[in-house]
Amino acid sequence: MDLATVAGIVLCSILILASILMGGSPIIFVNIPSMLIVVGGTIGATLIRNPLAEVIGTAKIVAKAFTIKLIEPAPLIARIVGFSRKARKEGMLALENVDCGYDFLQKAISLAVDGLEQEEIKSILSNDLQGMVSRHKRGRKILEGMGAAAPAFGMIGTLIGLVQMLASMDDPSTIGPSMAVALLTTLYGALIANIICLPLADKLKVRSREEVMSMSICLEGILCLSQGDNPNSIDQKLKAFLSPTARAQKVEEKRLAAEPEEQAA
Amino acid sequence: MDLATVAGIVLCSILILASILMGGSPIIFVNIPSMLIVVGGTIGATLIRNPLAEVIGTAKIVAKAFTIKLIEPAPLIARIVGFSRKARKEGMLALENVDCGYDFLQKAISLAVDGLEQEEIKSILSNDLQGMVSRHKRGRKILEGMGAAAPAFGMIGTLIGLVQMLASMDDPSTIGPSMAVALLTTLYGALIANIICLPLADKLKVRSREEVMSMSICLEGILCLSQGDNPNSIDQKLKAFLSPTARAQKVEEKRLAAEPEEQAA
Amino acid sequence: MDLATVAGIVLCSILILASILMGGSPIIFVNIPSMLIVVGGTIGATLIRNPLAEVIGTAKIVAKAFTIKLIEPAPLIARIVGFSRKARKEGMLALENVDCGYDFLQKAISLAVDGLEQEEIKSILSNDLQGMVSRHKRGRKILEGMGAAAPAFGMIGTLIGLVQMLASMDDPSTIGPSMAVALLTTLYGALIANIICLPLADKLKVRSREEVMSMSICLEGILCLSQGDNPNSIDQKLKAFLSPTARAQKVEEKRLAAEPEEQAA
Amino acid sequence: MDLATVAGIVLCSILILASILMGGSPIIFVNIPSMLIVVGGTIGATLIRNPLAEVIGTAKIVAKAFTIKLIEPAPLIARIVGFSRKARKEGMLALENVDCGYDFLQKAISLAVDGLEQEEIKSILSNDLQGMVSRHKRGRKILEGMGAAAPAFGMIGTLIGLVQMLASMDDPSTIGPSMAVALLTTLYGALIANIICLPLADKLKVRSREEVMSMSICLEGILCLSQGDNPNSIDQKLKAFLSPTARAQKVEEKRLAAEPEEQAA
Amino acid sequence: MDLATVAGIVLCSILILASILMGGSPIIFVNIPSMLIVVGGTIGATLIRNPLAEVIGTAKIVAKAFTIKLIEPAPLIARIVGFSRKARKEGMLALENVDCGYDFLQKAISLAVDGLEQEEIKSILSNDLQGMVSRHKRGRKILEGMGAAAPAFGMIGTLIGLVQMLASMDDPSTIGPSMAVALLTTLYGALIANIICLPLADKLKVRSREEVMSMSICLEGILCLSQGDNPNSIDQKLKAFLSPTARAQKVEEKRLAAEPEEQAA
Secondary structure, three states: OHHHHHHHHHHHHHHHHHHHHHOOOHHHHOOHHHHHHHHHHHHHHHHHHOOHHHHHHHHHHHHHHHHOOOOOHHHHHHHHHHHHHHHHHHOHHHHOOOOOOOHHHHHHHHHHHOOOOHHHHHHHHHHHHHHHHHHHHHHHHHHHHHHHHHHHHHHHHHHHHHHHHHHOOOOHHHHHHHHHHHHHHHHHHHHHHHHHHHHHHHHHHHHHHHHHHHHHHHHHHHHHHHOOOOHHHHHHHHHOOOOHHHHHHHHHHHHHHHHHHHHHO | OHHHHHHHHHHHHHHHHHHHHHOOOHHHHOOHHHHHHHHHHHHHHHHHHOOHHHHHHHHHHHHHHHHOOOOOHHHHHHHHHHHHHHHHHHOHHHHOOOOOOOHHHHHHHHHHHOOOOHHHHHHHHHHHHHHHHHHHHHHHHHHHHHHHHHHHHHHHHHHHHHHHHHHOOOOHHHHHHHHHHHHHHHHHHHHHHHHHHHHHHHHHHHHHHHHHHHHHHHHHHHHHHHOOOOHHHHHHHHHOOOOHHHHHHHHHHHHHHHHHHHHHO | OHHHHHHHHHHHHHHHHHHHHHOOOHHHHOOHHHHHHHHHHHHHHHHHHOOHHHHHHHHHHHHHHHHOOOOOHHHHHHHHHHHHHHHHHHOHHHHOOOOOOOHHHHHHHHHHHOOOOHHHHHHHHHHHHHHHHHHHHHHHHHHHHHHHHHHHHHHHHHHHHHHHHHHOOOOHHHHHHHHHHHHHHHHHHHHHHHHHHHHHHHHHHHHHHHHHHHHHHHHHHHHHHHOOOOHHHHHHHHHOOOOHHHHHHHHHHHHHHHHHHHHHO | OHHHHHHHHHHHHHHHHHHHHHOOOHHHHOOHHHHHHHHHHHHHHHHHHOOHHHHHHHHHHHHHHHHOOOOOHHHHHHHHHHHHHHHHHHOHHHHOOOOOOOHHHHHHHHHHHOOOOHHHHHHHHHHHHHHHHHHHHHHHHHHHHHHHHHHHHHHHHHHHHHHHHHHOOOOHHHHHHHHHHHHHHHHHHHHHHHHHHHHHHHHHHHHHHHHHHHHHHHHHHHHHHHOOOOHHHHHHHHHOOOOHHHHHHHHHHHHHHHHHHHHHO | OHHHHHHHHHHHHHHHHHHHHHOOOHHHHOOHHHHHHHHHHHHHHHHHHOOHHHHHHHHHHHHHHHHOOOOOHHHHHHHHHHHHHHHHHHOHHHHOOOOOOOHHHHHHHHHHHOOOOHHHHHHHHHHHHHHHHHHHHHHHHHHHHHHHHHHHHHHHHHHHHHHHHHHOOOOHHHHHHHHHHHHHHHHHHHHHHHHHHHHHHHHHHHHHHHHHHHHHHHHHHHHHHHOOOOHHHHHHHHHOOOOHHHHHHHHHHHHHHHHHHHHHO
């Protein structure tokens, strides 16, 4: 996922830079006051719309969503099944120092190792899952709000530039360059909205959907594991989260991914 | 919350003022008739859309929402738990002259002290909560309506200016300045909608969500308190309203906040 | 409600007239063919969209909604409670010639006096209430449709004017005035939509909400009255329809409003 | 209904023709290539969006919806009550050769005469009703899609014209007429969308609502008739479909309409 | 379905090509950098919005949806009824080497032949059906996202061109051609959105609806077949999926289509 985002941003940037460079000096596209009014105005409107804590939180969520690598569902299932085999053979405490590489799974296992009730484990983990979903949802709302504010401030900047240009139209030779500068804010607003805010808001939605699946697999798997279910039946149950295509893939992957666990066990 | 709103409005205003001042005399951006048509037209359309009482009510709600400091959920829980300890030791009447610094909690406590039935307390407080939610919702609708009316009247003003300019195009040197004035109404409309109406409508929604949480905590807490629940179990129950992050914070805060109550008890 | 609508329309009209007059002769803003195309086109599109009977019905609903004074909930409750006292003392027939000043209440009372079954009264009155709601809803849809059609026909008129101007651009001195005329239809469309159709559609919604409350109070009150409930318990029940603020006001108003009824009784 | 549609289209057409004729020669508004690109593009996009069979079906539905006269609910009820009287006196078979002038009612009666079970009659007729509703709904979607495609192709045509004009701006005297032609496609797109597609889509919705009522009356009425209900109780039951206003009208109409049936009986 | 899509795209393309050719040299409409910025920008934004796997998947879904011929419901029912006759006479194993020409039906039959439980067959096939629906839905979302991104990047390209043109307005004779090139990106964006992305998104929806029907017929039919239902009762049950019109057609078609199966049996 991360890769597509980076590739998309790089592709868009290269294309826009290229089309700017082919038209002559790129210096005419740089105007600090115009940038300030669009970027600053968008940030200002975002601050009015949302509590400060949520705005900062969103920045973190976005950063996290695009840097932390999401664990794939198929190997995740294999790993949980491996843990359940280990727990069956050596007891729950054998999972105490296991390293999962996935925070949520780690927490789920430590809850199970601590011997909490099924109901308690479920309630704590569901709460975390809900929290993640609602954090992502608010982050998406904030990004969408920024995607609406940026073109609006772009238009406001262009209007300010046009009024200034029209009010002092003494020298016709300055009309062109003044209008070019006035249009820059509209361009900045369109770029911010269409390359950054709106696409990231959409991707956060996809990311949220994927993370819900991973978390649900962990939650369901650890509940089964902690009540001592048979590893094969856990495997069956967790399969239901996979799409038909992924299920076919899984068969192979599971063997590859499960083996190290088996050996470890 | 209040701070972010103020910061956002100040940031937007400074940026727009700066970009106006850098372009020359700010006097060309001041046109009283243009302001009258946008501000007056927006107010006029708002009056047609809504009953007068609701329009005035919204102004009050907005003012209140951005001046009264909202009580944080974590210290609020600590305070209610403190009250429940006090009530257990010294009886309900000990809460009679307690000062909560939060109107809704104060009312809830006085209802409990007066010895009303659980059902009655719940019905009265839920009604207040519902009333707050629906008042905020109407306020948001009115602000959103204003955010739609302002650009519309901006466009109407610009059309009027354009028609006047085009109808008497004798002296070409006046075209620029006339058109600058005509565009001002569009600018005013965009500023009113994007810096004031639409962001405030969004923030009212956030504010409403936060106030629902505070009120729900008070309602749930006082119901438990009035039926003599154990302070620790009240603490447990009210925790469920907090997000995981806030819950972690709470542990520390609770001690700090709860102590004065404890001592008072 | 009526007042705010009138005030809003007057305020908007004055501001627009003022801004037109300040710019010179208002004669340039009057163009009968432009008006015909916008007003006529909007009416035409409304006729295509809706059955003739509903279009005429909407005109009546709008006229009625803004002329008939709506009875306030608090005095209405007081009046119904007064009637219930009278009915208790002197029997149902004493209400036969009572004058309520509110058609729906009058009908409700005459049904109760005629001795209809509770179920029948409820069914007849609910049906009337539903009919009012659906009539208002259709009226709103028609007004919203007009609010979308007016700017569209404004744009069509402007396009026709522009094509005519551009096709015969022999004399440059006529370009300005021709374009001014072309823009008039856009202006008319914006005015019709933003000052008349869209705000009235919104107000019809508010009006509908208020009338539902008045009718529900009458319906509930007369049902209680006809089954001989205690006046105080009727008062309690009907209170539930009021918002907390209105409930506080009511206490005073009730005494003032109820007294004449009491004396009459 | 039919009349309002025709009146609306005629009104719009006359106004637009008049405003064209007043501005000079109407020949400048006729441009076959522009028409082809808007009309053809709209048809093309409609074919891509929808299966061919549905596009042709919609044309038929629209044609049918505006030519076949819808039977009014009040006389329809009177007729069904008349049939039930006839069936009671002379038996179901007496309805065998009755002529209803309404296909759906005719089918319903023939099912009842054939002696089908209540459940079967209900299932067959409900299925027809559902089919009508979903056909109308798809027709509406297609018309709305055309209403969105027409302005888009209008804009595409104008862009093509503008690019051609701008690329060969040698003779300034041709700029005006070229731009006039370029704008024609935008005008055509706006006319097709706002006078034909969008209003017809809305009217199809109204038509659907009315036909659902007529069909429901027939369905309910024939079910009662076929199980031998009392004509008066059938009349009572079917009344529930009418609005209060229509119900008042019905009283008179019923007598007028029912009499011939009575005599025939 | 396939045909209408192809016909629509061909019709649109011819009309646009014709209108370009009539206006002079088509070379002015070809500008590689403009194409790169619109097509590349749209692809870039799509990559940011969606995981790479889904973007590639959508391309496959669209390709598949428009090349694989969908089986018509009526002959499909006939075929399933034919299979059920065969299974009754010769036993389930007789269906082992049957060739259906429809993957989903083939899989359903092989599951039935393998003797799986009703519940298992239902669960496996429903899962496939759900997977198809959600794949189509995501495909539609991606196409709609592209339909929104293309005009946005068209506008961005035009803004870049305008800024470049305005900043160096030395030679007035270059203004026209520069602006023509600037407008090209807007034109490309409008073409991509209105001829390709948005209509295909709509058609994918229709396709999804049709495929749900075919799959549901197979699922229901094979479940009945595998529990040994009477072929005539299967025919009755599957009829319920057809619309009234299709049902009438079916009667004839069934005989024609069913006969080969009968003979084979």
